[in-house]
Amino acid sequence: MRFYLQKVLFYVVALWFAVTLNFLIPRLMPGNPVDVLISKMGAAGQPVTPATRKALEIQLGTGGGGNWFGQYGQYLNDLIHGNLGVSLVNYPATVTHVIGQALPWTIALIGLSTVIAFLLGVGLGMFAGWRRGSWLDNLIPATTVLQAVPYFWLALILVLFLTRWHQWFPYAGGYDVASTMPGVSLRFVGSAIYYGFLPACTIVISSIGGWMLGMRNMMVATLSEDYVVAAEAKGLRPRRVRLTYAARNAVLPSLSGFAISLGFVVAGSIVTEQVFSYPGVGQLLWTSVSNNDYALMQGIFLVISLSVLAANLIVDLLYALIDPRTRARA
Amino acid sequence: MSLSKKRLFLGATALAAAAALVLTGCSSDGSSGNSSGGATTITLFNGSVGNFTENFNPLLSTGAELQPSQGVLYETLFYYNMARAQKPVPVLGTAYSWNADGTQLTITTRSGVTWTDGQPFTAKDVAFTFTLFQKNPGLNTTGATWTATATNDNTVVLTFPSTSFTLEPQLLGNMAMVPEHIWSKIADPAKETNTSPVGTGPYKLKSFSAQSYVLTRNPTYWGTGDEAPKVENVRYISLANADAATSALESGQIDWMGSYLPTLKNIIKQHPNLSYVNTPDSVTDIVACSNAALGCTGPQTDPAVRQAIYYAMDRTQLNTQAVAGFAEPASAALLVPSVNGDNIVDQANASLPQTADVAKAKSVLEAAGWKLGGNGYYSKGGQELDLSVNVVTGWTDYDTDCTLLQGQLKPAGIKLSVNQVAQNAWSQAEVSGKFQLSLNSINPGASPSPYFIYNNYLSTSNTAKAGESATTNVSRYSNPTVDAAIKDVASTNDPAKQKVDYGVIQAQIVKDMPYIPIYVNQALTQFNNSRATGWPTQDNLYAFPEPWKAWDNGIVLKAIRPAKG
Numbered sequence: 001m002r003f004y005l006q007k008v009l010f011y012v013v014a015l016w017f018a019v020t021l022n023f024l025i026p027r028l029m030p031g032n033p034v035d036v037l038i039s040k041m042g043a044a045g046q047p048v049t050p051a052t053r054k055a056l057e058i059q060l061g062t063g064g065g066g067n068w069f070g071q072y073g074q075y076l077n078d079l080i081h082g083n084l085g086v087s088l089v090n091y092p093a094t095v096t097h098v099i100g101q102a103l104p105w106t107i108a109l110i111g112l113s114t115v116i117a118f119l120l121g122v123g124l125g126m127f128a129g130w131r132r133g134s135w136l137d138n139l140i141p142a143t144t145v146l147q148a149v150p151y152f153w154l155a156l157i158l159v160l161f162l163t164r165w166h167q168w169f170p171y172a173g174g175y176d177v178a179s180t181m182p183g184v185s186l187r188f189v190g191s192a193i194y195y196g197f198l199p200a201c202t203i204v205i206s207s208i209g210g211w212m213l214g215m216r217n218m219m220v221a222t223l224s225e226d227y228v229v230a231a232e233a234k235g236l237r238p239r240r241v242r243l244t245y246a247a248r249n250a251v252l253p254s255l256s257g258f259a260i261s262l263g264f265v266v267a268g269s270i271v272t273e274q275v276f277s278y279p280g281v282g283q284l285l286w287t288s289v290s291n292n293d294y295a296l297m298q299g300i301f302l303v304i305s306l307s308v309l310a311a312n313l314i315v316d317l318l319y320a321l322i323d324p325r326t327r328a329r330a
Numbered sequence: 331m332s333l334s335k336k337r338l339f340l341g342a343t344a345l346a347a348a349a350a351l352v353l354t355g356c357s358s359d360g361s362s363g364n365s366s367g368g369a370t371t372i373t374l375f376n377g378s379v380g381n382f383t384e385n386f387n388p389l390l391s392t393g394a395e396l397q398p399s400q401g402v403l404y405e406t407l408f409y410y411n412m413a414r415a416q417k418p419v420p421v422l423g424t425a426y427s428w429n430a431d432g433t434q435l436t437i438t439t440r441s442g443v444t445w446t447d448g449q450p451f452t453a454k455d456v457a458f459t460f461t462l463f464q465k466n467p468g469l470n471t472t473g474a475t476w477t478a479t480a481t482n483d484n485t486v487v488l489t490f491p492s493t494s495f496t497l498e499p500q501l502l503g504n505m506a507m508v509p510e511h512i513w514s515k516i517a518d519p520a521k522e523t524n525t526s527p528v529g530t531g532p533y534k535l536k537s538f539s540a541q542s543y544v545l546t547r548n549p550t551y552w553g554t555g556d557e558a559p560k561v562e563n564v565r566y567i568s569l570a571n572a573d574a575a576t577s578a579l580e581s582g583q584i585d586w587m588g589s590y591l592p593t594l595k596n597i598i599k600q601h602p603n604l605s606y607v608n609t610p611d612s613v614t615d616i617v618a619c620s621n622a623a624l625g626c627t628g629p630q631t632d633p634a635v636r637q638a639i640y641y642a643m644d645r646t647q648l649n650t651q652a653v654a655g656f657a658e659p660a661s662a663a664l665l666v667p668s669v670n671g672d673n674i675v676d677q678a679n680a681s682l683p684q685t686a687d688v689a690k691a692k693s694v695l696e697a698a699g700w701k702l703g704g705n706g707y708y709s710k711g712g713q714e715l716d717l718s719v720n721v722v723t724g725w726t727d728y729d730t731d732c733t734l735l736q737g738q739l740k741p742a743g744i745k746l747s748v749n750q751v752a753q754n755a756w757s758q759a760e761v762s763g764k765f766q767l768s769l770n771s772i773n774p775g776a777s778p779s780p781y782f783i784y785n786n787y788l789s790t791s792n793t794a795k796a797g798e799s800a801t802t803n804v805s806r807y808s809n810p811t812v813d814a815a816i817k818d819v820a821s822t823n824d825p826a827k828q829k830v831d832y833g834v835i836q837a838q839i840v841k842d843m844p845y846i847p848i849y850v851n852q853a854l855t856q857f858n859n860s861r862a863t864g865w866p867t868q869d870n871l872y873a874f875p876e877p878w879k880a881w882d883n884g885i886v887l888k889a890i891r892p893a894k895g
Binding site for chain 2: 032035036037038039040041048049050051052053054055056058059087088089090091092093097098101102156159163164167171172173174175177178181182273274275276277278279283284286287290292
């Protein structure tokens with residue numbers, strides 16, 4: 001029990017810290033949203049007069065606002081009530097609404113591809129470790145090279161080959177807007193999978209190497225343990241030795257790495273979403289930063305920090321279940 | 331977990347992964363059709379990024395309103411074309427007149443117009459809309475006061491406390507008319523998202539989703555013949571960047587977009603259906619924090635230094651290398667010659683030196699007391715001629731300009747360091763006056779009239795001390811002669827009298843040069859002619875053709891027609 005209490009207390013402190021940083025960081029950025037808006041309006045050929053600044057300040061409510069302490073109190077109070085404020089870029093839409101629009105896309109794309117990359121990587125790593133020196137083992141340098149290649153470059157090359165030279169895949173978007181509407185229909189889901197396939201591929205290709213290498217090395221280390229030798233000496237079937245004796249122990253470090261990457265899923269991938277014009281959180285974050293939309297930035301950062309914390313908490317607790325040693329030591 | 335359960339779990343994941351792969355394989359022959367039921371649908375990309383948030387409130391100016399709200403769904407009284415010199419075009423208004431001292435504006439409104447919900451549009455709606463702007467300071471971007479009354483079903487009279495000729499384009503050409511029977515029930519119009527828009531425009535909303543929305547032809551639109559919309563549907567989409575937009579254009583999936591594409595001429599050559607228009611947009615210039623009296627510091631506060639930069643730059647090289655030769659020559663009067671040529675009084679100010687004149691630059695500096703040092707740079711009173719220019723990272727044309735300028739100014743003994751910053755920091759530096767030079771552009775105001783440019787960028791009332799926020803006159807320029815002339819322009823609507831004042835202003839700015847003009851930045855617009863034709867062309871700029879331009883959008887959409895039949 002004490003173990004769980006300690007964990008929860010730690011996460012409460014971490015949460016407060018994340019929430020406070022989240023309040024401070026956007027305010028340390030230069031510029032203010034009204035200036036950005038005015039320079040955009042000017043560039044779009046809309047008339048700008050001194051009164052325009054005043055009107056925009058009234059519209060966006062950025063004129064006064066009190067000191068930082070007052071703002072901080074207000075911010076905490078709003079958070080407790082689940083109110084993330086109003087997005088300036090999308091005024092008067094609320095931050096919750098705007099993030100809600102983007103989040104499903106990111107979770108589906110980045111989440112699924114992270115899970116696929118993990119399962120494939122760990123699975124292949126297991127076999128590579130089991131049969132050292134086989135062709136599978138020789139695949140590892142190739143996958144790590146793919147991981148070392150800058151991600152944006154890999155993605156752009158794939159876009160050039162597979163959407164421009166050969167128009168096998170769409171170059172942008174989350175689904176075919178001309179033929180279907182979002183909803184529970186086979187057509188929409190099919191279209192969304194088709195549109196998400198290439199971005200998902202790039203993520204899998206560029207991250208599988210790490211999982212594979214980590215799992216393979218842990219597998220090799222575990223296989224030299226005495227209990228594996230004992231299991232083999234008992235005459236257990238190789239398959240059983242591989243899965244329940246070697247792999248179960250070897251997968252532990254990868255599992256905690258997986259938890260962290262799952263936490264970052266909601267952050268989306270700014271680069272992926274930029275390259276493929278994918279309508280997710282990464283692109284939203286980009287827009288909010290370039291428009292000094294504090295409320296939206298804070299909302300996104302909050303969602304990211306919460307999910308990283310939550311993913312870690314869950315894995316911490318799960319870990320204690322999978323590996324009793326951690327619980328005993330705490 | 332027991333062995334059998336574990337096996338089951340692994341098996342299930344493998345099955346799921348396999349199923350996902352099969353599904354993707356099956357659907358990869360996804361069809362892409364752009365027409366629905368035979369009716370023409372055109373697709374346009376106006377620069378939107380990411381998800382759309384549903385907001386069709388035409389009274390806003392924050393950019394949160396989806397752009398077709400202004401001009402396509404809702405209309406103004408008149409239309410002001412920024413692409414060429416042209417009289418205001420009647421839209422919901424048919425005529426207007428000022429009284430002699432500019433305190434009363436009488437507008438005749440169009441009859442026979444109905445809102446898309448079937449109610450008639452009358453002068454009462456117009457008076458209501460003007461009063462609505464007046465009652466909501468957050469919506470009234472003019473900051474002016476007026477009273478609006480409908481004297482009968484077709485006449486509205488606006489009364490102002492003082493001479494207000496210069497408000498004309500803002501009131502007539504930049505305020506969307508909304509129906510009284512709907513908006514009088516809305517408590518806070520600034521917070522309204524107006525998801526079922528009722529307007530008078532050529533199109534109305536058909537369907538909306540966060541990634542695309544469709545407008546359809548308004549069957550009860552007031553215009554007939556050439557004035558009636560002919561293309562059935564218009565689809566708006568969003569893309570993340572210019573690469574995706576290029577792909578969309580080349581694969582024929584976009585009919586109308588406006589992006590700067592350096593390889594545009596090649597793309598057009600390979601795709602006979604595509605065409606483009608190059609429209610003068612704004613004057614690219616180096617803004618100098620020019621006024622030491624208002625707190626600017628650095629060598630650029632000396633007019634001779636600004637003059638020297640003016641002569642030392644090679645504008646031909648800047649144009650060819652930074653913007654692929656798409657720019658046009660600007661004028662020393664800071665006006666776009668092809669739009670405002672008539673208002674440039676002294677023809678000597680109508681053009682700029684297109685090549686570098688290093689000798690002239692040097693002589694200007696030497697006449698002002700600068701001495702050439704052993705390191706090849708000028709200095710005066712122990713201060714070296716060392717300037718820094720701010721430019722936004724990632725605005726590739728501006729970045730190239732700055733890099734080139736660095737090399738061009740060196741032979742003239744001027745040291746330039748380029749300071750690439752993020753857009754927020756760049757605009758904050760300008761607004762607060764904490765910069766030396768900054769690459770920006772001079773944008774026109776509510777109408778092509780030079781008044782708006784001169785008032786915004788030169789008048790003392792629009793500036794502030796360095797350290798405080800200046801509205802639009804970020805160079806901190808302040809000149810009583812110019813201020814008096816600007817005031818004089820505002821007091822009359824006689825073009826001949828105004829032109830005399832423009833001459834006075836131009837003589838001063840050519841001498842003082844608070845903004846050093848480079849070239850006229852051109853806006854490139856791309857069209858696909860296979861589904862619709864009748865787009866604006868270089869010879870017939872009946873509207874500013876960019877798809878992101880408010881009000882002009884509606885004019886273009888009702889001018890185009892389906893390509894076949």
